[in-house]
Amino acid sequence: MNASIIDPLQGDFPEVIEEYLEHGVMKCIAFNRRGTLLAAGCSDGSCIIWDFETRGIAKELRDKDCAAAITSICWSKYGHRILVSAADKSLTLWDVVNGEKISRTVLQQTPLLARLHPGSSAPSLCLACPLSSAPMIVDLNTGSTTMLPVAVPEMGNGLVPQSRSKSSDGTPPFTPTAACFNKYGDLVYVGNSKGEIFIIEHKSIQVHAMVSIPGGAVIKNIVFSRNGQYLLTNSNDRTIRIYENLLPLKDGLSALEEMNRTIDEQDGVEKMKTVGSKCLALFREFQDSITKMHWKAPCFSGDGEWVIGGSASKGEHKIYIWDRAGHLVKILEGPKEALIDLAWHPVHPIVVSVSLTGLVYIWAKDYTENWSAFAPDFKELEENEEYVEREDEFDLMPETEKVKESDANDDEEVDIVTVEKDAFSDSDMSQEELCFLPADPCPDVPEQQDKCVGSSSKLDSNHSGSPPSEGAGQNGLAVNHASSPLEEDTGGTRMKRKRKPSEKGLELQAEKVRKPMKPLKSSGRLSKIKNKFVVDLDISNGVYGDDVSDE
Known part of the structure; x- marks a missing residue:
């Protein structure tokens, strides 16, 4: 509501390091839905929640059963739960307010990425991307897992999960596979090592469409914009691609089923490719044509107007910012520390990055202060200009004001009760969103009082x-x-x-x-x-x- 008045510089991008956060060795970060809380996973297995307004620690989640490094963090839709994946093959679901562990599931492989189902206020399903197996749907209540198909067999018309057997040319059978939910969680987009994106219904494990990436390179990241209208992919060919989502945001599964029913002349893989061409359309490609560098942790800005990607080169802490039209607008250069994770603030032009040393850097807009003491109607000029006065400028009643007529309706009632829907409000919002954590001060350690000795x-x-x-x-x-x-x-x-x-x-x-x-x-x-x-x-x-x- 009134976003242009509250934050007129919302469309700007960050320029300088404003501050840094330090607590142990942090590995990954994630904002909640409104950007008021920042969660960071540490190398000792703990999860720190920062109050981003005060830059103080609001909560620490620590599991005595987990001492391995955290690999990813994900907030639930309304911020009441946090899902943490760790290097000890575990998935832990936390209650943020109480700081209590809801469930803990141990997988057979180390999960590099885990995402909660975005369509539920209290999700129990998550999408996990293990290190050396296909992505899977995990039920956090029961611990059951369902593998998702990521490869097309040479024979047959269906899709099967990727096999554990070695390939004929002797290459490793697995590469880390990327996957993500769409905005409402009814579909899963899975990218494989052959440069293909499968659109899958996770309940029935049915593949409805397939999209081929130009070049056929390994897909390392798949990210949706907040509004669900654009899809970002990061491939091994050093290119970030933006796709426009042609499916409706709601009931995308119904639209896919309708497409499959209307296309009868084709079957198998060709039919899935035809449907895929009606689901995603290539919009832009981003790459550094000079250095040909690999990208790490690319993502969208909160409003989807900007795209950022971190340099994957060792010893470099560079962040590249493009507008959605494809122009490189800024390169942020930080300390000589490798970059391992990135996140854009959902509301403000702020980027948060994690370095290899475990520090979290906060990049913000460099505002220039102007302390000129002029009247509000004065305008500061860079150089002298010749002023041409109007014909009626010094009249008691200028002609321009005589012509003006008031468009305001004095009899119209002004509604001061109804709250306009902002960019984060959803029609299915059924409970209060967690934006801040209550203060939980830590008591000082009582100093040991030495006894008076005088006997x-x-x-x-x-x-x-x-x-x-x-x-x-x-x-x-x-x-x-x-x-x-x-x-x-x-x-x-x-x-x-x-x-x-x-x-x-x-x-x-x-x-x-x-x-x-x-x-x-x-x-x-x-x-x-x-x-x-x-x-x-x-x-x-x-x-x-x-x-x-x-x-």
């Missing part, structure tokens, strides 16, 4: 040559520091510096005093009592002096 027995041990006990400060006063210079507290994260007693304090501690001294109520003077100096304190209660009882 004659302990003083006797000090007098016999042993080191002074903890808690003995200058002039026999009890302090909360030990004599060691540095010591870690119980939390293990902060260091506190310990003060060493002075020579005078050590001398006073070594003396035997059998009777406790009476309280002294002067104001900071030095009193000479039996050839001893005692600092008087302005405290009405308590016993102070060389010898302090344990009470």
Whole structure:
């Protein structure tokens, strides 16, 4: 609602590194639907959720059964759940608000990518892309898996899942396969190593269409834009391709079934290719014609107007930004660290990237401040211009204002209750969306309070040559520091510096005093009592002096 007024620079692209986030070694990132929360998976198996407005940690999800690196993170549609895949072959579904683990499923292969079903507010189905097997649909409640077909057999008319047997030329049987849901999750788009995209109904595991990529290179990434109108593919031929989705956003499966019924003269693979040509149309191609580099983690901007891709070269942290027309508009150059993941903010012109060292960099627009103190109707000029005044400029009632007529209807009622639908609202939205997490402050670790030691027995041990006990400060006063210079507290994260007693304090501690001294109520003077100096304190209660009882 009123997006042009709230954020007039929404269509701009980021330019500089504004800030960076640091917590362990982060591997992958994902924004929630509105960009208020940022989830990051770490190498120790934990998942950190950042409040992106305050740039503070809002929640930490840690599974004691998982200590392997996180490979991907996915939010549910309304942000109440997070799916995490790890290198120990596990898929873990979390409740974000409570921080509790809902389910955990262990696969036979390491999942490189996992995506929750986008059509449900509390999804239990996900799409997993393992390292060395075909993509599969996983039921997180039961743990059952269903393999998706990714290859066309040489004989027969149907499609079968990719076989585990080696190919005839001796090449490895598998390459990591890309797959993704469409906007509402009724179809799955799967890319294989032969440069083919299959459009599959995941419930019946039926292939309805097939689209061939020019060149037949291995498809590494498949990403839909937020509005579902464009599909992005990243291939091994160093080219990013944008396809226009010709199917309706809703009921795309019904449209596919209707196409298959109308095409009767063909059968098998040719029929699927004919249907595929009516599903996806090649729109643009992006590549670096000079360096011919490979791309990593390409994606769309929140409004789908921009396309970004990270350089896959080692030691480079470069992000290329194109407009949808195919023009390269910006190259962002970061530190000399390899880039491993990218994400564009759903609302603002902000890009977040992850480096190989585990830092998350936030790229934002470089706004130029102008502090010129002019009246609102003044215009700042780059150079002098000759001004030509209007004929009626200095009239009491200019002719231009006389001609103007008000178009406003004074009798029209203004609706201030109805909320306009924004870019993220859906007609099937049935529950409140999670945009922020409640504050959960971590209590400080209580520092260990050292006991006051002043009994004659302990003083006797000090007098016999042993080191002074903890808690003995200058002039026999009890302090909360030990004599060691540095010591870690119980939390293990902060260091506190310990003060060493002075020579005078050590001398006073070594003396035997059998009777406790009476309280002294002067104001900071030095009193000479039996050839001893005692600092008087302005405290009405308590016993102070060389010898302090344990009470």
